[in-house]
Each structure stands twice: as C-alpha cells, then as structure tokens.
Amino acid sequence: MTLSLPPESEHTATGTPPENDPGLDPVATRPADEWWRSAVIYQIYPRSFADADGDGVGDLAGITDRLEALPELGVDAIWLSPFYVSPQRDAGYDVADYRDVDPVFGTLDDFDRMAARAHELGLKVIVDLVPNHTSSDHVWFQAALAAPEGGPERGRYIFRDGKGPGGDEPPNNWESVFGGRAWTRVTRPDGTPGQWYLHLFDASQPDLDWDNPEVHEEFLDVLRFWLDRGVDGFRVDVAHGLAKVEGLPDYTKPATGGSMGGASFPLEPELEADTQHPSPPYWAQEGVHDIFREWRRVLDEYEGDRILVAEAWVEPLRKLADWVRPDEMHQAFNFSYLMTPWSAPALRTVIDESLDAFGSVGAPSTWVLSNHDVVRHASRLALTAENPQGAGLGPDSPGQPDPVLGLRRARAATLLMLSLPGSAYIYQGEELGLPEVIDIPGDARQDPTWFRTDFEKYGRDGCRVPIPWEGDAPAYGFNGTGQSWLPQPADWAPLARDAQLGADSTLELYRRTLELRRAHGLGTGSVEWLDGYGTDVVAYRNGDVTIIANVGETPVELPVGEVLVASEPTAEAALPADTTVWLRVRE
Numbered sequence: 001m002t003l004s005l006p007p008e009s010e011h012t013a014t015g016t017p018p019e020n021d022p023g024l025d026p027v028a029t030r031p032a033d034e035w036w037r038s039a040v041i042y043q044i045y046p047r048s049f050a051d052a053d054g055d056g057v058g059d060l061a062g063i064t065d066r067l068e069a070l071p072e073l074g075v076d077a078i079w080l081s082p083f084y085v086s087p088q089r090d091a092g093y094d095v096a097d098y099r100d101v102d103p104v105f106g107t108l109d110d111f112d113r114m115a116a117r118a119h120e121l122g123l124k125v126i127v128d129l130v131p132n133h134t135s136s137d138h139v140w141f142q143a144a145l146a147a148p149e150g151g152p153e154r155g156r157y158i159f160r161d162g163k164g165p166g167g168d169e170p171p172n173n174w175e176s177v178f179g180g181r182a183w184t185r186v187t188r189p190d191g192t193p194g195q196w197y198l199h200l201f202d203a204s205q206p207d208l209d210w211d212n213p214e215v216h217e218e219f220l221d222v223l224r225f226w227l228d229r230g231v232d233g234f235r236v237d238v239a240h241g242l243a244k245v246e247g248l249p250d251y252t253k254p255a256t257g258g259s260m261g262g263a264s265f266p267l268e269p270e271l272e273a274d275t276q277h278p279s280p281p282y283w284a285q286e287g288v289h290d291i292f293r294e295w296r297r298v299l300d301e302y303e304g305d306r307i308l309v310a311e312a313w314v315e316p317l318r319k320l321a322d323w324v325r326p327d328e329m330h331q332a333f334n335f336s337y338l339m340t341p342w343s344a345p346a347l348r349t350v351i352d353e354s355l356d357a358f359g360s361v362g363a364p365s366t367w368v369l370s371n372h373d374v375v376r377h378a379s380r381l382a383l384t385a386e387n388p389q390g391a392g393l394g395p396d397s398p399g400q401p402d403p404v405l406g407l408r409r410a411r412a413a414t415l416l417m418l419s420l421p422g423s424a425y426i427y428q429g430e431e432l433g434l435p436e437v438i439d440i441p442g443d444a445r446q447d448p449t450w451f452r453t454d455f456e457k458y459g460r461d462g463c464r465v466p467i468p469w470e471g472d473a474p475a476y477g478f479n480g481t482g483q484s485w486l487p488q489p490a491d492w493a494p495l496a497r498d499a500q501l502g503a504d505s506t507l508e509l510y511r512r513t514l515e516l517r518r519a520h521g522l523g524t525g526s527v528e529w530l531d532g533y534g535t536d537v538v539a540y541r542n543g544d545v546t547i548i549a550n551v552g553e554t555p556v557e558l559p560v561g562e563v564l565v566a567s568e569p570t571a572e573a574a575l576p577a578d579t580t581v582w583l584r585v586r587e
C-alpha cells in the first residue's frame with residue numbers, strides 16, 4: 001500500500017476556549033493556564049499502593065515512602081481514594097468520620113506528612129469526598145436508628161414507612177447498584193419491625209437527604225476542613241446521585257438498556273432522558289447542580305486553583321457538561337471515553353463529542369481508561385464478551401481476555417489517551433501494564449457486589465490487588481511482611497517496578513510518553529483530524545506531533561518522519577495492528 005501525506009481535514013477540535021474572544025463570555029474569560037486543565041492525575045488506591053506497617057492493607061505512611069516514584073513517572077497530581085474512618089464494607093467508600101483518618105491507614109499527622117511531601121515533590125493532592133451516603137457506623141446514622149420515627153435525627157437520611165399490610169413492602173421498587181433492593185428495614189427498640197431506609201449502594205451506606213439544610217452545612221464544613229489542611233481538590237463520589245425526585249416514585253429500567261449494555265454498576269448510564277425513557281428518579285436530577293454551585297463558592301474563597309472533579313455516570317456527554325459549567329465543578333470523569341470499544345470510528349466520535357461538549361462550557365475534557373471500579377484496560381480491551389462495568393471477571397466469566405493482546409491494545413490506547421488535549425487520569429499499576437486479576441478465590445473476594453449478587457457478579461477486586469514494586473521482595477515490596485489483603489498473582493515479578501525501570505517496558509513507555517506530552521504541550525493543544533489512513537485508524541495532529549493509532553488488523557504505512565514514541569516497534573515505516581505512534585512528520 002502506498003500512501004501520500006494525508007490532507008489535513010478542515011475540522012479542528014479543541015478543549016481550550018479561544019483566547020480573548022469577548023463574544024464567548026464566560027467561557028473565554030477562564031484562564032487557560034490553570035494546572036488542572038492539562039494535568040495528568042495519578043489515582044492512588046491507598047489500600048493497595050504501599051503498606052508501611054505490614055498489616056496487608058496499604059497506608060498513608062506507605063504512600064509517603066513511595067511518593068518519589070510519581071514525579072519520576074511524570075505525573076502532576078495524585079488523587080487518593082478514601083482513607084477516612086470507615087468499617088471498610090465498601091473499601092472506604094462508607095465513611096464513618098469525614099474529618100479523621102482510619103487507623104488502618106494511619107493518622108491525620110500521617111496525612112499531613114504525605115501531603116507536605118507531595119507538595120515538596122511538586123504534586124497536587126486531590127482527596128475523595130463521599131456525599132451521597134455515609135457509613136451506617138456514622139454517628140448521624142446511629143443517632144437516627146436510636147431516634148423516634150419522624151424525629152430530626154432521621155431527617156438527615158431517607159427513612160420511609162413501608163407499603164402494604166404492616167408496612168412489610170419497601171417504599172418503592174428501587175434497586176441497589178450492588179444488587180438486591182435499595183431499602184433495608186430497621187427494627188424498633190422493642191423488637192418490632194420499623195421504617196425502611198434508602199441505600200443506593202450497600203445496606204451499610206445509607207443515603208443522605210440533601211433536602212435537609214443540615215446536610216449542606218455539614219459538607220461545607222468538611223470541605224473547609226480539608227481545604228484548610230491544604231488539599232488541592234476533591235474527587236466527588238456519585239456526583240449525580242445526591243438529589244432524588246420528590247415522592248421517590250417507582251422506576252423501571254427501559255428494556256433496551258443504555259449504550260453501555262445495561263450495566264448495573266457503578267451507575268447504569270442512561271439513554272438521554274425523554275418521555276419514553278425518563279431519567280431514573282435518583283440520578284442526574286437538576287437539584288444536584290445547586291449543591292455543587294454552593295461548593296464552588298467555598299473553593300473560590302481559597303487561594304490557589306482548588307478543584308472539584310465529578311464522578312458522574314451521565315450520558316450523553318453534552319448532558320455531563322452541565323456538571324462543569326463555569327460556576328460548578330472543574331472536571332468530570334469522561335466515562336464515555338473509558339467505555340468506548342477498541343474501534344477507530346467509535347474513538348473518533350467520542351473524542352470529537354468530548355471536546356465539543358466540555359469545550360462548549362469552557363471546561364477541559366478529561367480522559368481515563370482505568371480506575372478502581374472497572375476491569376483494568378490491559379484486560380478489558382481484549383474481552384470477547386460483554387462485561388458490564390463493575391461485574392468483574394472470574395475464571396468462568398465468558399470472553400476471557402488474551403493477556404498479550406490486551407496489553408498490546410492497552411499500550412496503544414494509553415498513547416492515544418495521553419496525546420489528547422485536556423486532563424488525563426492514570427490508575428495505579430496501569431503504568432506497569434497490570435492485568436485484571438481473574439483467579440482470586442471466592443473466599444478472598446471482598447467487593448459487596450460479590451455478596452449482594454449471591455456470588456454471581458465477581459465485582460471489582462480484580463483491579464484492586466496490591467501493586468508490585470520489587471520482583472523478589474515479600475508481597476513484591478508492597479510491604480515487608482508478605483501480607484496482602486487481596487492475594488497477588490504468583491507471576492507478577494517481571495511486572496514489578498524495579499524489573500521495568502530502565503528496561504524495554506510498559507513503565508518506560510509511560511515515562512517517555514509523559515515526558516513528550518509535557519515537552520510538546522499536548523495537554524493544552526488541539527485535535528486536527530487527518531484523513532486518508534482508512535477507517536480503522538485514528539490520526540490527528542496536536543501541535544507539532546502527529547498521532548496515528550492503528551486500531552485495525554492490517555499494517556498501515558507511516559508518513560516520513562521521526563518516531564517520537566511508539567507502543568510497539570514500527571519496523572520499515574509500517575505501523576502494525578493495535579499500535580499507536582507519535583511522529584514528527586517531515587514537511
């Protein structure tokens with residue numbers, strides 16, 4: 001096949017608003033140099049990053065000890081999943097005290113030391129905030145249980161009388177994201193059955209009532225608590241779930257499901273709401289926006305660019321863009337991108353839609369391929385059967401991924417993601433090419449999904465296994481004792497960080513790519529589509545870099561130029577299947 005240099009298409013998409021265009025207020029008035037507009041943010045899952053005290057669960061002191069690895073990797077910020085006081089029924093997303101650290105992770109002093117070290121290393125620090133629900137161990141919920149029905153203590157949560165004779169039926173038909181019904185009935189002090197409370201997640205995670213001003217006050221105070229401690233931002237858990245439709249009406253999912261295959265976790269992304277498919281009465285209600293506007297005003301009182309990042313499973317992207325309007329949050333995770341199959345037309349479409357949607361409100365797009373809730377992309381991209389998000393993988397799951405193909409696609413997908421303008425998220429361990437761990441024994445699994453579905457859905461443990469640092473150390477250097485809250489695979493030594501440093505490895509590929517992203521200013525650039533490479537290829541220019549991803553099965557001829565980085569060797573100017581290259585094309 002011969003190929004001349006493809007003509008540049010007319011279409012340029014950008015995540016950055018045009019400069020000095022007074023016609024686009026307020027979009028154009030937002031400064032384009034704020035750190036978060038182009039930052040690469042590394043997600044630390046504290047349970048599984050590094051364990052200083054050797055009890056098998058990672059901790060803050062462990063993070064501090066290992067932090068230097070992150071500027072060496074080339075990231076700008078860290079986001080930590082919850083480390084607050086919690087009975088850990090949902091791995092810390094069940095918070096019992098928002099202003100203190102769980103002993104399993106350390107102390108507030110450990111947090112301060114970790115944050116100071118991060119700042120010293122030039123890393124911004126984002127913490128997780130869980131406002132949709134508390135833990136059932138939270139003092140508020142304990143008070144609610146002890147209080148009489150209808151009392152103010154109950155009014156912070158969503159308690160209702162049951163339906164039917166004796167109130168034996170739940171107040172409505174809502175289902176928990178983790179499986180089973182979303183209501184649990186409490187027992188009165190005299191032993192008789194009482195009211196029901198709502199929990200969109202586990203029964204140990206009662207939903208707060210955001211119609212209650214006390215709930216607002218509490219979270220404004222929690223925001224200030226962490227802002228005063230110097231955090232640079234918050235990742236906001238379930239940021240589309242806080243407001244529920246008045247009267248809590250029944251809801252039945254449309255049989256067609258969403259574009260994401262009827263996933264039940266984290267939140268089934270919905271078809272655009274219309275009369276036939278109304279939004280579920282618990283997701284993406286208008287009321288959430290007032291809450292985040294209130295929060296934004298608090299953040300704006302503080303020095304520095306402090307940010308709010310929405311975890312909102314909302315489709316389509318132009319609706320998600322409402323979360324990042326100029327007076328709301330700064331970023332929203334782009335789950336539409338994460339869920340896009342390995343297909344060039346689908347990737348081109350989602351990139352365009354992302355830049356258009358976020359750009360229209362003056363926000364940067366974000367890009368993400370993995371996190372602690374989804375099958376790691378080194379496995380997901382080679383699945384041959386549908387695997388709804390959060391369902392996870394076990395030895396008998398259909399469509400088992402080929403690990404070699406999975407890693408190859410993951411490397412190509414990562415090079416594509418890191419070339420895009422906006423802010424990118426990396427989940428700990430993906431820089432090592434870690435696959436999903438599939439063969440975790442049933443009795444070692446911990447995700448509530450596994451239990452609430454009667455062991456039908458494996459859940460998210462497979463992406464949460466403690467990461468390997470040293471190939472020949474106990475627990476691969478996760479700690480010094482060899483303990484690990486989830487078992488680590490026996491064959492991870494070659495994936496350990498020390499084995500990959502300086503070698504021809506996925507870790508070095510990430511380092512080189514991140515260095516080039518920074519050097520060429522790709523995070524603040526734009527996408528200028530290039531035609532002429534065929535349907536199975538995603539090709540564009542961002543500044544002086546040409547990015548070509550061959551998502552198809554046949555090699556593609558490359559233009560003459562200098563290869564800056566490639567996800568696989570590119571022999572004889574041909575780009576093999578499942579490979580991405582960054583080039584400086586000779587003009």
Ligand code: GLC
Binds near residue numbers: 090201238372373
């Ligand atoms: C979010 C978190 C997930 C958690 C859920 C309930 O989706 O990412 O891990 O289980 O919220 O808090």
